[in-house]
Structure formats: C-alpha cells, structure tokens
Amino acid sequence: MIRIVIFLVPLxxxxxxxxxxxxxxxxxxxxxxxxxxLLAGIAxxxxxxxxxxxxxx
Numbered sequence: 001m002i003r004i005v006i007f008l009v010p011l012x013x014x015x016x017x018x019x020x021x022x023x024x025x026x027x028x029x030x031x032x033x034x035x036x037x038l039l040a041g042i043a044x045x046x047x048x049x050x051x052x053x054x055x056x057x
Contacts, residue, residue, distance in 0.1 A: 003051045010047035014040040 021036035 007047060007051050010044055014044040017043075 017036055017040035021033045021040065024036060025033035
C-alpha cells in the first residue's frame with residue numbers, strides 16, 4: 001500500500017510533464033515535446049521499476 005502512495009508523486013510529475021509536452025507540441029515545438037514525453041516515460045518507468053519490480057525496498 002505504501003508503494004502505491006509513494007508512486008503517486010512520480011505519477012503526478014509525469015502527468016504535469018506530459019501536459020507540458022502537449023502544450024509544446026501544439027505550439028510547434030515538436031522536438032522539445034518528444035524529448036519531454038521521453039523524459040516523462042523514462043522517469044515513470046524508473047520509478048515503477050524501483051518501487052514494484054526491484055526486490056529489497
């Protein structure tokens with residue numbers, strides 16, 4: 001249960017980052033938007049791995 005609560009923080013940050021990426025995409029900053037999406041995905045993936053897959057936490 002505590003892992004899910006802790007995971008809400010990177011989930012909120014990823015949501016904010018993705019919405020910024022969508023804004024950048026609509027403004028025509030395509031490369032910046034793609035980089036922002038990648039950053040959000042990698043950060044969320046690492047947080048998921050660290051909290052749910054890796055043994056020892």
